[in-house]
Each structure stands twice: as C-alpha cells, then as structure tokens.
Amino acid sequence: MDKILTVCPYCGCGCGLYLHVEEGRLVGVSPSRSHPVNRGSLCVKGWNAYEFVVHPDRLLKPMIREDSSGLRECSWDEALDYVAHRLAEIRDRSGPDSIGILSSAKCTNEENYLIMKFARAVIGTNNIDHCARLCHSSTVGGLAAAFGSGAMTNSISEIRDAKVLFVIGSNTTEQHPMIGMHMLDAVDRGAILIVADPRRPQIAEFAHIHLRHRPGTDVALLMGIMHVIVNEGLVDIDFVRRRTENFDAFEHVLRGFHPQAVESITGVSIEDIRRVARIYAMEKRSMLFYAMGITQHITGVDNVRACANLVMLTGHIGLPSSGINPLRGQNNVQGACDMGALPNVYSGYQTVTDPRARRKFERAWRRKLPTKPGLTVVEMTEAAYEGRLKALYITGENPLLSDPDLNHVKEAMKGLEFLVVQDIFPNETMEYADVVLPACSFAEKDGTFTNTERRVQLLTRAIEPIGDSRPDWEIIADLSGRMGYEMQYRGTYEIMEEIALLTPSYGGMLHHRLRERHGLQWPCPDVGHPGTPFLHRKKFAKGLGTFITVEFRPPAELPDEEYPFILTTGRIYFHYHTGTMCRRTAVLEREEPACYVEINPLDAERLHVRDKFPVKVSSRRGSIVVSARVTERTPEGVVFIPFHYSEAAANLLTNAALDPTVKIPEYKVCAVKVEPVMKEDRRTRPVKVVDLEDLRIT
Amino acid sequence: MRSEWVLPKGHLSYWLRQLRNRASLIAPLRVDGDIVFKSLENIHEVSLDNPALLPSPKEFLLPQQEGMFWTEGERIRPLLNKERRFIFGVRSCDVSALGLLDRFFLEGYGDPFYRERRRNTIFLSIVCNNPDPTCFCIGLGTGPYLEKGFDIQLTDLGDRYFVQAGNRQSQRLVRQWSFLFTTPRKVDYEDQYEVFLSSKARFQKRISLESVREYILAGKVRDSFWESVSERCFECGGCVYECPLCTCFTVTDRSYSFGTERVRLWDTCLFKGFTRMAGGVLPNEKRVLRTKRWYYHKLVHYPDVLGSFGCVGCGRCTVTCPGRIDMATIAIKLRDLQDNGR
Known part of the structure; x- marks a missing residue:
C-alpha cells in the first residue's frame, strides 16, 4: 500500500489528496491534513476521485474513422501520422487560420503551454481557446482592464479572518465546498455574510442578508449599492485618489442608479440595498466573491467591472482578507489561462498584438508567429458552421454538451472536414471525430495545476497509464515532431523550465520548489521568491486601478407570453460539468442519476405539477423532458436545470447570445416554457391524505 | 505464558x-x-x-x-x-x-x-x-x-x-x-x-456521551436542533469514511471486455440515494433525517444493540468535517443546552 500526494482533479479549490495504490491499482483517496486549502477535509467528489480512473469505458487505443464501419482501433504511429498529414494538408490548402485548437482546463500547465505552442508555432494560428471562455473569460477580460490581473486577489486561508463576506452569484458550499468551509468558519468567528443570488443556495442559509435579485440584473444591483456608498460618504477617498483613475466619469454614470430605480429593476428593496452598502463599505476586512452567476451573462464583463469598481470605491483590495475573488471552476482553469491557451495572449497574459512579446516568443520558438488574435470557442463553432474553419483539434473538452445551443453546435461539427478528439473517455463530441486519441487521467501523469488562489501545485504520477493511453503533453510533442517541429522534453519539469523563462509571473515556479509546502502562488518572478499570497499590495499590477463605466443592459432573451419562465443553468453538488468523470463514479451517479428542473411551489401549483412529475421544458432552440423538483430554492418565475446530463442536455435550450467583449455565452438567462407531460386528469387528481390515527389497529 | x-x-x-x-x-x-x-x-x-x-x-x-x-x-x-x-x-x-x-x-x-x-x-x-x-x-x-x-x-x-x-x-x-x-x-x-x-x-476534551444519550432519550432535543445541524452538512461523507466504526458500503459491477469485476466501495448513510427504493422513492430525502439518523445510530442504537457507543472518541470527524458538526462539537453543544436547562 502506497499513498501519493497529488491534487484533486475536480474544482478550482485544488485540494491536496493522497491516492492509495495497491499492486499498481488505485484503491482509494484520503485528504491531506497539512494542505492550506482543505486541511484534512474533502468534498464527496474528492473522496471518490479515484474510481473513474479504472472505469471500463476508458479509451485504451487510438482510433481512426473508416467511412463504412465507424471508428477502428489503430496504432499510435498510424493515428499520429494521419493527424499530422491531414492537419498539414488543410493548413497548406486553406491557411493556418482554418484550423482551431481547443485546449483543456483539465490538463496541466505544461500541457496547456505545449498545446498553445503547438497552435502558434506549428500550425501558425492564434485560434486557440478553452472552456474558460464559457466560465471566466469575463473575469480575465474585466479584471485585467481594471487592475491588470484577472485572478483571485487573496488566498483561501485568509477567508477565516475576514469581517464581511459578500458572495454574489456563487453556490459556494456545493461548487467550491472547501472554500465554503472557510466561509463558514469565518461566520462562526463573527463575520457578516451577505449572499446575492436569485436562487437560495445552501450558503444562503448562513447569510445575515440574502438578496434575491432578478437573474441578469447584477449590474443594476451593484451600481445601486455603489450609489448608496457615494451618497452616504462611505467612499475611501484616499484610496480612490491615490490608487485609481477615471473616478469622475464613473461617478457621472453612477448618478443614474438611484436605489429607487434599482429596486424596480432588481426586485431588491431599498432598505436591503442600503444595509448591504453600509455593512460592506464600513468594515475594512471585506472580501467579495463571485462565480458563474456574475460571468455567464451577455453583460458578464460589465458585471465583473462593477464588482471591481465596488472594491476600488471602498478600498477593499491590496490587503490580507480584503479583495475581489473570482472562484474558478476547473482544477486548472487558472493555469490554462495563465499558460495562454487563449486566442489573444501568450503565457503570462503577454498579448499577441504586442510586437515585443511576439518577438520574444518568436526567438524562443524559432518560428514566425501570427499577429492577429484568433477565434474564441463559440466563434470557432460559428466559423465551422459557415465553413471557414475546416479542422478542429479538441483536447479534453466536450463542446457537444458544454456549449450553448447544442443543435447548432452539432451542425457545425458535421460541417468540419477533420476533427480530432483527445480525451480519457468517449464523449458526445466523439461521434463526429475522425481521429480519437486516448489520453491519461490525472493519476497517470505529472505536471502542475494552478488552483483558484493562484497556487501552482505539483501533480504526481501514481499509477502507470491505463491501456495504451499517453499523457497529453507526450501526444502533442510527438505530433509536433511528425509535423516537422521538434519538441524534445525529458519530462514535464523541462517544459516548466521553458515556461519559467518566458513567463514573468511563473519565473520561479520550478518543480523542485513546488514540492515543498504545497506549491507557490504567482506572481513568483524568480527562484528566490516565496510567492504572493495576496495581490495589488501598494499598487495595482498595471499601476493605477481604472474605474470603467458600465451601463445596465437587460439579458438578451427575457420571458414573454409564449416562454414565460427564466431558465438559469448550473452545476449540482454531486456532479461536475459534462459528467465524464463523476457519472462514472458509482456513488456520485447513484445520488443524482437523472436530470431535473427546479421549480418554485407556486409555479408548480399553477401548472398542476407535483414533485417528480415529468415536464417538458422548451425554449426557442429546443426542448427536453425532465422530472420536476418542486423547491423554494428557486424563486417564482425562474427554473433551474443542471447541465451535466447528456440525455437531457440543458444546453439544448440555452441561448448563444454573447458578451460583446469576451464572447461568453449567456448560460444564466434564457426564456423557456414548462409544460406537464402527464394528462390533465392524472395531474389534478387529489392526493388522498391518510390520517395516521385511522391506521391504528384497535 | x-x-x-x-x-x-x-x-x-x-x-x-x-x-x-x-x-x-x-x-x-x-x-x-x-x-x-x-x-x-x-x-x-x-x-x-x-x-x-x-x-x-x-x-x-x-x-x-x-x-x-x-x-x-x-x-x-x-x-x-x-x-x-x-x-x-x-x-x-x-x-x-x-x-x-x-x-x-x-x-x-x-x-x-x-x-x-x-x-x-x-x-x-x-x-x-x-x-x-x-x-x-x-x-x-x-x-x-x-x-x-x-x-x-x-x-x-x-x-x-x-x-x-x-x-x-x-x-x-x-x-x-x-x-x-x-x-x-x-x-x-x-x-x-x-x-x-x-x-x-493531557486531554483537552472531556465529553460524556452517556449524558448526551440520556438527554436525547429524555426527548429533550428538538427537531429544530437537528435542523440547524443538518443545514451545515456538506454531504461530503467524510465523517463516515474516516470513522473507524462506520461500515456503510455499496456494491457495483465493472464490466470489461475480458470479464466483470464486482467491487464494494465505501458509501455513507448520509446520502439520500443510500436508501433509495425501487421506483425511486427516497425514504430519507430530507437531509435532517439523515443527519439525525447518524447521531441516533451512534448514540442510541449502538448501545442498545452492541452495548457500547458507536464512537471511540478518535476525533477524526472533528478534523475532517467541513461543516463543523462532528460528534465532539455536537456533544458539547448538547451539553451546553442541557446545562442551560433548556
């Protein structure tokens, strides 16, 4: 029995856990007591993180599509030669920009860096993106413009010392359970918890104030709060004067958000807006947290900007337990962004349009690099649909379940000339793949993951690769060699060395340093640097913080007579994203085996629907049949559907309306109708209530 | 010898x-x-x-x-x-x-x-x-x-x-x-x-589970108390997984091309699906019922059936529970309630 310290493959908390290995097999998981995030705890997904690794569905051999018989197994040589040949041919015929690459927030930093290098140096395109587009691109765009750095400003261990926690659009205890644990500890120690969420997540049970604003009205709510702060003289004037710019223009716009107007937009009472404003502004150790409830809107960037303005207005940033904290979803989504798996930046957010940065990478990689920013995830789908994009190389993603408006995505995938899917399990996207490459899971490879608090942690190989699968970085390096560009690395530590040389914030992130004390937090510019627990001390990453003016815009699709409900989508505690891992874990799948729609009791009564009744939920784009879950967690007029289930995919319904700046789709608001499936008489038949007294045997 | x-x-x-x-x-x-x-x-x-x-x-x-x-x-x-x-x-x-x-x-x-x-x-x-x-x-x-x-x-x-x-x-x-x-x-x-x-x-915690048991059996612990406990449950299963005495497991089959393996895995009674019945009925759908059952099992049923508590005081649940509703914390809370005469 051996136990190997590694990092959990699920969410951005990045908990430290031990994998138990017996005779080369994974047999269990236990938490690390000394880890600063989880401190001896784990959530249910972490506790069961070993099981999917050996699931019978694992892809064991590369496969190539034969026209007649579907996918057939083949050797690595055959598969990679074929991929290299087809990609080169399409590049030469239609140009490098006819190829798109999707990297993965589930892959390590080293792998993301190589995939990014592969796209830019080997293929010659900036068409590289990953699922951060669908979750936190608003953060990367919004916070970078305001502060110069788009990441959590504080450390998770600082939460317990905070005095005020303002959580907006995050179901923390279920989606970032270990961060939720620290929040509860803070509340136990006397912190005030404010939750803003249209639904009533578990964290709201502990909230001193729960604001239930209408979905998609976050800008108005935040501006209303800031209006009160300015009006009542609660602004940290010193901070605004010394460390920020553009306040006057912002204040001018702010005047339009009188609490009275805000009340009518958001449905939150003036008193609550005032209370929140006073509590948040007057306490000095205030932390703001947000997640998908802020980012997944057509106003995602504006929402983030509003949050940034709020912390600058009150000076709640640049100190321990004081800052703005986007909670990142995937275990390495922070790292994938840091590594430049984005269409507009290289690693460390050095922009492709900056000639100096480009020249640096050109010299290091010895290739001419493209100058124009590339396509985003959703734009690639659009380009494929229109035939501008001919080939797509997907690593560890499943757009046919995770992207909005799936029927449209299907059409786009069909239109591709060449599709490569590299993953650990068969997924929905594979149906259209020409080549399937089996990759290794987190337990079979090493490298680093960067968690949501910017902590770069070492992943350790616990078992040998299952079947013929190979780590993603090896596949990419091999493929690159076959396309005439040698990538020779003896191990992931050599890739990290190259990253450190080219990426200022990762300058000191060498593997041997990360082994101690559960990793280092960036920025860590050199090998003597101890890492940075909180950002923007004394000055912002870009110098002065910028107030960016925002205006309220309603969601792209609002309910009307035909589609009277607002649909909001999200995750549930027992499952994770498109379910490739958790739905292959016995206990997790047993807990929540089927999709459902949460509906308020009052709405259910009007529709004559009871708990567990099947209902049909339809939008303008598609419809699914799911069982109803009648609960007060969801407010009147709003329904909630988890998006994990391919058999009832919530994203058949969602709207692919995009934020104009960063192109994040609006997963959180679209209009739907809900219809009962059962016949009228079965639904309305009264339930016979049996009195226990009648049953007593006399 | x-x-x-x-x-x-x-x-x-x-x-x-x-x-x-x-x-x-x-x-x-x-x-x-x-x-x-x-x-x-x-x-x-x-x-x-x-x-x-x-x-x-x-x-x-x-x-x-x-x-x-x-x-x-x-x-x-x-x-x-x-x-x-x-x-x-x-x-x-x-x-x-x-x-x-x-x-x-x-x-x-x-x-x-x-x-x-x-x-x-x-x-x-x-x-x-x-x-x-x-x-x-x-x-x-x-x-x-x-x-x-x-x-x-x-x-x-x-x-x-x-x-x-x-x-x-x-x-x-x-x-x-x-x-x-x-x-x-x-x-x-x-x-x-x-x-x-x-x-x-050197012990810092001195807890009498016997007095907690008596307090529960006297009917003094209201459901609202268990509600407040269960609200804090993260449903991680950590207490059961860590516990040297908990024995919940589930059984699942894994079918490979070369045969099928039946395995048993740790499970916990704190999950609603643990007691799901045919037809999908969940007898303990409310979290409070499951939390309460865990405590009752350890503090009431174990002594009744086996003659000693379903807890050996190892303190592992205190370390691992993210909601801080472990055995020791709850026992101390109940003792305080008892001392205050409520």
Whole structure:
C-alpha cells in the first residue's frame, strides 16, 4: 500500500489528496491534513476521485474513422501520422487560420503551454481557446482592464479572518465546498455574510442578508449599492485618489442608479440595498466573491467591472482578507489561462498584438508567429458552421454538451472536414471525430495545476497509464515532431523550465520548489521568491486601478407570453460539468442519476405539477423532458436545470447570445416554457391524505 | 505464558525489520508534510508522535475499494485478500473499534472478505502519551491505553517500550526474537502507570456521551436542533469514511471486455440515494433525517444493540468535517443546552 500526494482533479479549490495504490491499482483517496486549502477535509467528489480512473469505458487505443464501419482501433504511429498529414494538408490548402485548437482546463500547465505552442508555432494560428471562455473569460477580460490581473486577489486561508463576506452569484458550499468551509468558519468567528443570488443556495442559509435579485440584473444591483456608498460618504477617498483613475466619469454614470430605480429593476428593496452598502463599505476586512452567476451573462464583463469598481470605491483590495475573488471552476482553469491557451495572449497574459512579446516568443520558438488574435470557442463553432474553419483539434473538452445551443453546435461539427478528439473517455463530441486519441487521467501523469488562489501545485504520477493511453503533453510533442517541429522534453519539469523563462509571473515556479509546502502562488518572478499570497499590495499590477463605466443592459432573451419562465443553468453538488468523470463514479451517479428542473411551489401549483412529475421544458432552440423538483430554492418565475446530463442536455435550450467583449455565452438567462407531460386528469387528481390515527389497529 | 516484556528503544528498528520479512509492514510514515499509513520502506521515516491519521486503519479491513469476485463467462473467481499484514503504530481507540467491527461483520453471517483480512492482520498499537486536542476517548474507556482487546500494545517509557501481547499469535511475535526483550521489573510497571496518568491529564476534551444519550432519550432535543445541524452538512461523507466504526458500503459491477469485476466501495448513510427504493422513492430525502439518523445510530442504537457507543472518541470527524458538526462539537453543544436547562 502506497499513498501519493497529488491534487484533486475536480474544482478550482485544488485540494491536496493522497491516492492509495495497491499492486499498481488505485484503491482509494484520503485528504491531506497539512494542505492550506482543505486541511484534512474533502468534498464527496474528492473522496471518490479515484474510481473513474479504472472505469471500463476508458479509451485504451487510438482510433481512426473508416467511412463504412465507424471508428477502428489503430496504432499510435498510424493515428499520429494521419493527424499530422491531414492537419498539414488543410493548413497548406486553406491557411493556418482554418484550423482551431481547443485546449483543456483539465490538463496541466505544461500541457496547456505545449498545446498553445503547438497552435502558434506549428500550425501558425492564434485560434486557440478553452472552456474558460464559457466560465471566466469575463473575469480575465474585466479584471485585467481594471487592475491588470484577472485572478483571485487573496488566498483561501485568509477567508477565516475576514469581517464581511459578500458572495454574489456563487453556490459556494456545493461548487467550491472547501472554500465554503472557510466561509463558514469565518461566520462562526463573527463575520457578516451577505449572499446575492436569485436562487437560495445552501450558503444562503448562513447569510445575515440574502438578496434575491432578478437573474441578469447584477449590474443594476451593484451600481445601486455603489450609489448608496457615494451618497452616504462611505467612499475611501484616499484610496480612490491615490490608487485609481477615471473616478469622475464613473461617478457621472453612477448618478443614474438611484436605489429607487434599482429596486424596480432588481426586485431588491431599498432598505436591503442600503444595509448591504453600509455593512460592506464600513468594515475594512471585506472580501467579495463571485462565480458563474456574475460571468455567464451577455453583460458578464460589465458585471465583473462593477464588482471591481465596488472594491476600488471602498478600498477593499491590496490587503490580507480584503479583495475581489473570482472562484474558478476547473482544477486548472487558472493555469490554462495563465499558460495562454487563449486566442489573444501568450503565457503570462503577454498579448499577441504586442510586437515585443511576439518577438520574444518568436526567438524562443524559432518560428514566425501570427499577429492577429484568433477565434474564441463559440466563434470557432460559428466559423465551422459557415465553413471557414475546416479542422478542429479538441483536447479534453466536450463542446457537444458544454456549449450553448447544442443543435447548432452539432451542425457545425458535421460541417468540419477533420476533427480530432483527445480525451480519457468517449464523449458526445466523439461521434463526429475522425481521429480519437486516448489520453491519461490525472493519476497517470505529472505536471502542475494552478488552483483558484493562484497556487501552482505539483501533480504526481501514481499509477502507470491505463491501456495504451499517453499523457497529453507526450501526444502533442510527438505530433509536433511528425509535423516537422521538434519538441524534445525529458519530462514535464523541462517544459516548466521553458515556461519559467518566458513567463514573468511563473519565473520561479520550478518543480523542485513546488514540492515543498504545497506549491507557490504567482506572481513568483524568480527562484528566490516565496510567492504572493495576496495581490495589488501598494499598487495595482498595471499601476493605477481604472474605474470603467458600465451601463445596465437587460439579458438578451427575457420571458414573454409564449416562454414565460427564466431558465438559469448550473452545476449540482454531486456532479461536475459534462459528467465524464463523476457519472462514472458509482456513488456520485447513484445520488443524482437523472436530470431535473427546479421549480418554485407556486409555479408548480399553477401548472398542476407535483414533485417528480415529468415536464417538458422548451425554449426557442429546443426542448427536453425532465422530472420536476418542486423547491423554494428557486424563486417564482425562474427554473433551474443542471447541465451535466447528456440525455437531457440543458444546453439544448440555452441561448448563444454573447458578451460583446469576451464572447461568453449567456448560460444564466434564457426564456423557456414548462409544460406537464402527464394528462390533465392524472395531474389534478387529489392526493388522498391518510390520517395516521385511522391506521391504528384497535 | 508470559505476555509482558520490555523492549529497549534501540531494538525497535531491528524488530520491525524482522517483522517486515514475515508480512507486509504498514506504519505511520512522514511524506510531503503529512503522516500517513503506508507500506514501510525506510524504518527511519516512521513517525509515532503524530496526530490521528486520516483515514482510520479501518481501511485495511474494509478498504475504500475492494474486489469481491471476477466473472468470466460461466466462471466465478472470488477475490479474497489473504495478504498478511502488521499494522504498526495504531492508537488504542482504533483497536477498540476493531472489537465492534468484528461483532458487526462476524456475528451471525460472517463477512468472508472482512474475516480473511482480519485473520491475517496484526495490530501493534501505541499508548498515546500526547493525545490530540480533538481526542476524547478518555470519556469512553477506549483509550489512551487498553487493558485488553489488543494484539500488541507498546507504551513509550522514554528510553524503552513496555510491550504487552494480548493473544497467543502476538506472543509468538515477541518470543521469536526474545533476545531483544527483557523481563519487566517493578520500576517498569511504575513508569507505565505514570505514563497512563500523565496522558490522561493531557486531554483537552472531556465529553460524556452517556449524558448526551440520556438527554436525547429524555426527548429533550428538538427537531429544530437537528435542523440547524443538518443545514451545515456538506454531504461530503467524510465523517463516515474516516470513522473507524462506520461500515456503510455499496456494491457495483465493472464490466470489461475480458470479464466483470464486482467491487464494494465505501458509501455513507448520509446520502439520500443510500436508501433509495425501487421506483425511486427516497425514504430519507430530507437531509435532517439523515443527519439525525447518524447521531441516533451512534448514540442510541449502538448501545442498545452492541452495548457500547458507536464512537471511540478518535476525533477524526472533528478534523475532517467541513461543516463543523462532528460528534465532539455536537456533544458539547448538547451539553451546553442541557446545562442551560433548556
């Protein structure tokens, strides 16, 4: 029995856990007591993180599509030669920009860096993106413009010392359970918890104030709060004067958000807006947290900007337990962004349009690099649909379940000339793949993951690769060699060395340093640097913080007579994203085996629907049949559907309306109708209530 | 046959090396900032001044995942783990838990998987000189040292260990290397007693589960109390997974192209699907029912059925519960309620 310290493959908390290995097999998981995030705890997904690794569905051999018989197994040589040949041919015929690459927030930093290098140096395109587009691109765009750095400003261990926690659009205890644990500890120690969420997540049970604003009205709510702060003289004037710019223009716009107007937009009472404003502004150790409830809107960037303005207005940033904290979803989504798996930046957010940065990478990689920013995830789908994009190389993603408006995505995938899917399990996207490459899971490879608090942690190989699968970085390096560009690395530590040389914030992130004390937090510019627990001390990453003016815009699709409900989508505690891992874990799948729609009791009564009744939920784009879950967690007029289930995919319904700046789709608001499936008489038949007294045997 | 010896500290590593030749030796080892139970490679990595290890040594008798049998076509091959193991450095509370696990798995229908592992495992426990802040075995009689029920118990007397063997199998482990051991003298008994006393004095938590049980049985604990407890439950299952006494498991099949394996996995009664019935009905859909059931099982049903609490005071749930609704915290809350006369 051996136990190997590694990092959990699920969410951005990045908990430290031990994998138990017996005779080369994974047999269990236990938490690390000394880890600063989880401190001896784990959530249910972490506790069961070993099981999917050996699931019978694992892809064991590369496969190539034969026209007649579907996918057939083949050797690595055959598969990679074929991929290299087809990609080169399409590049030469239609140009490098006819190829798109999707990297993965589930892959390590080293792998993301190589995939990014592969796209830019080997293929010659900036068409590289990953699922951060669908979750936190608003953060990367919004916070970078305001502060110069788009990441959590504080450390998770600082939460317990905070005095005020303002959580907006995050179901923390279920989606970032270990961060939720620290929040509860803070509340136990006397912190005030404010939750803003249209639904009533578990964290709201502990909230001193729960604001239930209408979905998609976050800008108005935040501006209303800031209006009160300015009006009542609660602004940290010193901070605004010394460390920020553009306040006057912002204040001018702010005047339009009188609490009275805000009340009518958001449905939150003036008193609550005032209370929140006073509590948040007057306490000095205030932390703001947000997640998908802020980012997944057509106003995602504006929402983030509003949050940034709020912390600058009150000076709640640049100190321990004081800052703005986007909670990142995937275990390495922070790292994938840091590594430049984005269409507009290289690693460390050095922009492709900056000639100096480009020249640096050109010299290091010895290739001419493209100058124009590339396509985003959703734009690639659009380009494929229109035939501008001919080939797509997907690593560890499943757009046919995770992207909005799936029927449209299907059409786009069909239109591709060449599709490569590299993953650990068969997924929905594979149906259209020409080549399937089996990759290794987190337990079979090493490298680093960067968690949501910017902590770069070492992943350790616990078992040998299952079947013929190979780590993603090896596949990419091999493929690159076959396309005439040698990538020779003896191990992931050599890739990290190259990253450190080219990426200022990762300058000191060498593997041997990360082994101690559960990793280092960036920025860590050199090998003597101890890492940075909180950002923007004394000055912002870009110098002065910028107030960016925002205006309220309603969601792209609002309910009307035909589609009277607002649909909001999200995750549930027992499952994770498109379910490739958790739905292959016995206990997790047993807990929540089927999709459902949460509906308020009052709405259910009007529709004559009871708990567990099947209902049909339809939008303008598609419809699914799911069982109803009648609960007060969801407010009147709003329904909630988890998006994990391919058999009832919530994203058949969602709207692919995009934020104009960063192109994040609006997963959180679209209009739907809900219809009962059962016949009228079965639904309305009264339930016979049996009195226990009648049953007593006399 | 004699069952008490003294082992000079310098002889311990030699003895452990000899034991390792007979069976796989598992011990608390220092790795990457933590101390965990794993197979011993380097004797010098053994760490005995550690807090309670996560998870409990239950993992060697009821592993997190255990193969039950393979089927290939018509043939069925049972998978019984017959590996011989010495587990060194477990605590008294964990050994006490074994007594109850044995009764659960072996009384009446004997669980063959458990029986086989149990038969082949010998536990070498250490008397706790320094209980953790989370420990409360002292109120339960399950530690910090044991009078009986152990295989081999070692007491650290500074420069030597007082060694006690609780059964014949264990006595043989000492007698085979008898030249390492000496006969205890009066001073050794006195020193051992002093260790017991000083250890008992170091406990920070003193909890009487008996008074909690009486309070519950008197009907004084309202459902609103359990509501407030269950609100904080993260449904991670950590308390059950860590607990040296919890025995929930589920069974699942994995079908490969070359056969099917049936495995059993740790599960917990705190999940609503654990008791899902045919047709999808969930008898304990509300979380409060499940949280309450866990406490009732440990504090009421265990004593009724097995004569002792379903808790040995190891404090692991205190470490692992993210919602801070572990046994000790709840017992202290209930005691406070009781003291305030509500």
